[in-house]
Amino acid sequence: MSDKKPNILLVYTGGTIGMVKDAETGALHAFNFNNLLKQIPELKLLDCKIETTSFKNPIDSSNMNPEYWVQIVDTIERYYDAFDGFVVLHGSDTMSYTASAISFMLENLSKPVVFTGAQLPIGDLRTDAKENLITSIQIASLQENNVPIIKEVCLYFEYKLYRGNRTTKINAEHFQAFNSLNYPYLAESGVHLKVKHEYLLRPTLNSTFKVHRKLDNNIALLKLFPGITPSYLNNVLNTPNLKALILETYGSGNCTTDTWFLEALKEAISNNIHIINVTQCVGGGVNMGQYETSNHLKHIGVISGKDMTTESAIAKTMYLLGKLESPELFKNKFEIPLRGEIA
Template sequence: MGVKTKILLIYTGGTIGMIKDYESGALKAFNFNNLMKRIPELTQLACTIDSISFDKPIDSSNMNPSHWVAITNIIEEHYTHYDGFVVLHGSDTMSYTAAALSYMLENLGKPVVLTGSQLPIGDLRTDAKENLITSIQIAALREENTAVIQEVCLYFEYKLYRGNRTTKVNAEHFEAFASLNYPELAESGVHLKINKEYLKKVKKEKQFKAHKLLDDNVVILKLFPGLNQNVLNSVLNIPNLKGLVLETYGAGNAPTDEWLLNSLKKAIDSGLYIVNVTQCSGGSVLLGQYETSEELQHLQIINGKDITTEAAVTKLMYLLGTGVSPKLFKTLFETPLRGEMQEK
């Protein structure tokens, strides 16, 4: 028998790591050192599992860039000692974390699988066990001594998705996530079916590199009928604002009011990066397809194509943090860096 695959579990917080105190009914954080006791099925996996917990596990609603840096630090520090990483995370902001980590972990040659659950690990009807067991199994997959998955992904309710393509779509169904613009990477049924043609390929000669500088001077603004000049200008004039994700209608359309276009033009001319993404759950921005997006195209607004809002806002933080020159910024944003958007 070969050497066992080594997996590191990183517990950040969230429902998956909670157990119910049956006397009080309250949820409390689970001690991951007792993981094998709680889920004896894990002993059937041909891998060794170690775990690290945040000193203070957090609800994912409190997740922020400093926590992404903490996760990145843990992965960087243990990168050579483990074959795969499973990040346990609350589901509410999991798509943001998955997108951020995909940018921060450059030339990733190993799997980083984010998972969580809608019900705590000790609940009778919990989804935590299946999500955790299969995530570990996926992280341990190897072929010819190489990891099958070499990217940041998200596993939830029998499906593995590219992390930076996901959005949380339901607060109470077990099927909490969707990847509307990119096919799933794997499906777990009686067999674990990997869709190899959709997996990210990493150039072997490229060195793994962790990025830890993010700039959070960014904002998301959703267009709506009735958005007025005062509201728009107060957002555009936020002190130190560097990037704006503008959620437009349909295929990237916006009102053609002169005041709106003038305000956006003035902001872009003064150095603000504005990214056009669709507020629809799926689909793509097609600038110039309609008259209502032609004007935005003339403004040299950044075309977000089929990127999710979560992947757009974290990409802004990442590119601003790496100090990309204004000349290159638009081109670089419109280029898929980690498979987060379509090529053309």
């Protein structure tokens, strides 16, 4: 049995976790990850080797976009053979969007990619950054018979590891900022680190690792509300170059049955605009046809997002559009799990 220590690469994109506070002025400035072991000596206790790389210009996660997602997968591909696991440090505001996107962009992934961040800077007295970072590295280095235990894109925050494309940020103040309401957490950190093996993604390991970079963001997101007007819906549907509309409906996929609403969607679908139905509820999913108010959507060809998060639906739509799928193939691919994003 080999005693080779796992190699873990930290990829810093930006965000609160990478900030330290000047003790005298109180001002925040970017953390120098080359001095990581000096700042967090506890990392020396981990049974792995750690190297770091960073975006040339780290960004606030509010500025995250598909171009930065490509930078992340470029980095992972560049170092894929040299490292056993990856920890991506990212601002929490858009972390669920990024984790979802990266899960689709990395096909046949056989190593862990763990996203983490913090609500407080790493140098703050009450920071959550150290625990999130240390445990994320520990999770990324977990192996059995020299093979990584985790083989998917995950998100670790406040003692729990989640499937990345199942997460949503639910709180801007508490340390428990994320949740995965439609899929169980994958691991929990306490006195012991407990992995729930039965919920881990099991990829086909004889398939070649492949990176997808082409994303198409000619999409729109529309949240239904009582009183929505025809002009509002039509303005969204008439967006130049629009290829898909993600519709956040009520409950289990319900919407108004007003003729103008359904006719507008029907016309959009006839013009090859994909209409995708996800629920605006944080838990549960779409079940078109359960009620009359969703049966109309099913009849005109609206695509079911099932129990997918909005973040994951956006990422999956960009990914599938980037593959230039035919309308029929797009619908078929969207409604089946590609990376464990739906049941």
